[in-house]
Amino acid sequence: MCRGSSTKKVDLVDDLDPTLLRLAVEQEYGCRARSHGAVPVAHPRDGRQSMVHIFDLDGCAAATVAYVWWAGAEARPGRVMTVLGVPPVNTALDAVRRLAGASR
Secondary structure, three states, rough: OOOOOOOEEEEEOOOOOOHHHHHHHHHHOOOOOEEEEEEEEEEEOOOOEEEEEEEEEEOOOOOEEEEEEEEOOOOOOOOEEEEEOOOOOOHHHHHHHHHHHHHO
């Protein structure tokens, strides 16, 4: 069963190892995650690029996908940002826009 809210900020000081990103998703949402790939997304406010990793979720009642990226520049200390793919979040860009809107 998926637990937690649809948006999480997880402290993480290590590099962007996909295994660590998967573990962060699994720990936060309490379900299994499998990498589906990654896409570059421009931040809507300043155009800065983030590589957003996409994970398929198994056993999560709330969503079937999670979007994950490193927020090193905009979050101190750097953090892994996770957003569940729950409408209106349907793409990696939607996920980044959601957090950009939440931080205003």
